Amino acid sequence: xxxxxxxxxxxxxxxxxxxxxxxxxxxxxxxxxxxxxxxxxxxxxxxxxxxxxxxxxxxxxxx
Amino acid sequence: xxxxxxxxxxxxxxxxxxxxxxxxxxxxxxxxxxxxxxxxxxxxxxxxxxxxxxxxxxxxxxxxxxxxxxxxxxxxxxxxxxxxxxxxxxxxxxxxxxxxxxxxxxxxxxxxxxxxxxxxxxxxxxxxxxxxxxxxxxxxxxxxxxxxxxxxxxxxxxxxxxxxxxxxxxxxxxxxxxxxxxxxxxxxxxxxxxxxxxxxxxxxxxxxxxxxxxxxxxxxxxxxxxxxxxxxxxxxxxxxxxxxxxxxxxxxxxxxxxxxxxxxxxxxxxxxxxxxxxxxxxxxxxxxxxxxxxxxxxxxxxxxxxxxxxxxxxxxxxxxxxxxxxxxxxxxxxxxxxxxxxxxxxxxxxxxxxxxxxxxxxxxxxxxxxxxxxxxxxxxxxxxxxxxxxxxxxxxxxxxxxxxxxxxxxxxxxxxxxxxxxxxxxxxxxxxxxxxxxxxxxxxxxxxxxxxxxxxxxxxxxxxxxxxxxxxxxxxxxxxxxxxxxxxxxxxxxxxxxxxxxxxxxxxxxxxxxxxxxxxxxxxxxxxxxxxxxxxxxxxxxxxxxxxxxxxxxxxxxxxxxxxxx
Numbered sequence: 001x002x003x004x005x006x007x008x009x010x011x012x013x014x015x016x017x018x019x020x021x022x023x024x025x026x027x028x029x030x031x032x033x034x035x036x037x038x039x040x041x042x043x044x045x046x047x048x049x050x051x052x053x054x055x056x057x058x059x060x061x062x063x
Numbered sequence: 064x065x066x067x068x069x070x071x072x073x074x075x076x077x078x079x080x081x082x083x084x085x086x087x088x089x090x091x092x093x094x095x096x097x098x099x100x101x102x103x104x105x106x107x108x109x110x111x112x113x114x115x116x117x118x119x120x121x122x123x124x125x126x127x128x129x130x131x132x133x134x135x136x137x138x139x140x141x142x143x144x145x146x147x148x149x150x151x152x153x154x155x156x157x158x159x160x161x162x163x164x165x166x167x168x169x170x171x172x173x174x175x176x177x178x179x180x181x182x183x184x185x186x187x188x189x190x191x192x193x194x195x196x197x198x199x200x201x202x203x204x205x206x207x208x209x210x211x212x213x214x215x216x217x218x219x220x221x222x223x224x225x226x227x228x229x230x231x232x233x234x235x236x237x238x239x240x241x242x243x244x245x246x247x248x249x250x251x252x253x254x255x256x257x258x259x260x261x262x263x264x265x266x267x268x269x270x271x272x273x274x275x276x277x278x279x280x281x282x283x284x285x286x287x288x289x290x291x292x293x294x295x296x297x298x299x300x301x302x303x304x305x306x307x308x309x310x311x312x313x314x315x316x317x318x319x320x321x322x323x324x325x326x327x328x329x330x331x332x333x334x335x336x337x338x339x340x341x342x343x344x345x346x347x348x349x350x351x352x353x354x355x356x357x358x359x360x361x362x363x364x365x366x367x368x369x370x371x372x373x374x375x376x377x378x379x380x381x382x383x384x385x386x387x388x389x390x391x392x393x394x395x396x397x398x399x400x401x402x403x404x405x406x407x408x409x410x411x412x413x414x415x416x417x418x419x420x421x422x423x424x425x426x427x428x429x430x431x432x433x434x435x436x437x438x439x440x441x442x443x444x445x446x447x448x449x450x451x452x453x454x455x456x457x458x459x460x461x462x463x464x465x466x467x468x469x470x471x472x473x474x475x476x477x478x479x480x481x482x483x484x485x486x487x488x489x490x491x492x493x494x495x496x497x498x499x500x501x502x503x504x505x506x507x508x509x510x511x512x513x514x515x516x517x518x519x520x521x522x523x524x525x526x527x528x529x530x531x532x533x534x535x536x537x538x539x540x541x542x543x544x545x546x547x548x549x550x551x552x553x554x555x556x557x558x559x560x561x562x563x564x565x566x567x568x569x570x571x572x573x574x575x576x577x578x579x580x581x582x583x584x585x586x587x588x589x590x591x592x593x594x595x596x597x598x599x600x601x602x603x604x605x606x607x608x609x610x611x612x613x614x615x616x617x618x619x620x621x622x623x624x625x626x627x628x629x
Contacts, residue, residue, distance in 0.1 A: 024348045024381075
């Protein structure tokens with residue numbers, strides 16, 4: 001189960017957070033999913049869903 | 064949700080589109096730069112308070128597809144609570160959801176009965192924003208900081224009053240501040256018109272009813288796009304293309320797509336594309352998204368209402384640090400103009416395997432971006448200008464490609480010779496279609512153009528960013544390739560045109576900056592042609608003979624490529 005988090009960077013810092021599925025830089029609020037020791041960052045639950053429905057199976061097939 | 068009859072919905076949709084059109088007309092008539100008032104390099108839109116685009120008109124697909132990202136970023140970074148009536152926010156940061164540095168968005172909140180109802184916005188190409196090259200199109204830039212002044216979303220007008228400190232920063236960093244002042248006010252002024260028209264609509268229907276109607280339109284557009292996608296056979300379709308070089312190194316950069324159709328949605332997976340280029344052919348994520356949307360919109364019904372709803376079934380997958388998703392601080396000014404049409408062509412090429420009857424061959428896909436600057440000998444004033452030329456479009460299953468048209472990503476216009484010569488110290492010696500530059504086919508690719516300009520001032524500094532000067536637009540289903548483009552120079556006293564590499568030692572023939580030309584020197588711009596569709600032998604003889612009479616196909620090419628007269 002994921003949770004919403006806010007980019008904690010201060011206004012004078014340039015911290016760019018990229019979605020682990022689509023690659024977009026996320027403006028402020030991102031969707032975090034803990035997978036064992038990994039921490040996956042997504043734009044929203046839709047990107048997480050596509051990660052599971054498409055990305056993971058397609059990479060497994062190609063390996 | 065409130066029930067609204069389809070007639071009312073249609074009336075509201077058309078009203079939203081017409082507000083955007085009127086915004087565009089106002090900008091065209093009041094701007095200072097030819098890239099605005101002749102080139103029409105701008106787009107106008109309306110958003111709801113969630114940041115969904117609910118209205119747009121026939122403007123630039125690059126801007127239209129990416130605008131929702133820029134607006135969403137702005138809302139999220141500033142917060143809805145920060146907006147006040149009379150505010151205008153400006154934003155051009157490619158690392159905050161914008162396309163590339165010259166595209167500036169201005170956004171105005173619209174309040175109705177004391178509540179924030181939505182936003183009116185436009186994005187336009189501001190022709191000079193500082194940076195290492197006059198005209199802010201640095202073809203040899205290696206980082207975003209060389210491409211001009213980067214503006215995160217900031218208010219330039221607050222509660223109707225100028226934020227003078229921000230204006231001073233902007234205008235101090237542009238080489239032609241008077242022109243920027245005029246063009247930015249054309250953008251902001253058009254927002255005022257759109258705000259007034261939207262308020263009239265809100266008065267007529269009420270805030271809740273207009274919100275309900277625009278939500279229905281978003282859902283309707285999404286359903287229609289999903290229905291169109293259901294008409295495409297499920298499967299994985301792959302295609303690729305390359306940028307011939309990046310302006311800094313003389314190596315091609317590859318764009319590779321796996322397009323997956325899954326019942327009623329589409330995944331545009333670009334992750335096999337090359338790593339980020341050193342030079343400015345990188346696309347930002349939003350450019351790649353916009354190109355993917357545009358490719359799909361070219362192949363589906365023209366009648367789908369153009370709003371954020373029709374983008375929902377199209378998912379984008381990219382890798383940060385690649386040519387399709389530049390990572391900070393990489394340069395990206397060419398990604399929006401040159402890489403975007405290539406990306407869109409790749410989407411169409413992939414889907415040509417599934418729906419050949421709806422696809423088009425590749426287009427010339429270059430805006431032939433030509434920048435120049437100097438002191439005008441008549442006025443003594445410093446000027447810069449961003450000039451574009453049209454290239455040939457790809458042929459389709461039922462039509463020849465359009466000739467000398469701005470690439471499909473821009474939907475812009477060329478600048479008439481009279482305007483160019485009136486405003487800048489050039490003499491046009493030639494401007495014509497290039498014979499045999501359209502790919503042969505049952506339907507012929509569109510022709511590129513040839514333009515020769517002579518310098519009439521003591522000096523003009525020129526830069527260029529073009530592509531498809533070494534590569535060619537591909538044909539489809541037996542159609543032939545379009546002709547390559549090019550940019551050449553003839554120094555005064557020389558007997559022939561040569562490449563800029565040969566004459567000035569630039570790394571790339573087609574991407575260079577800050578070359579100083581002298582009075583009497585000449586520049587020749589050849590825009591590339593589009594690919595043909597279907598076997599040339601199947602071209603209707605009357606159509607080929609018409610091409611020969613018009614001088615679009617030479618008798619030699621008619622014989623060699625079409626077997627004419629055999």
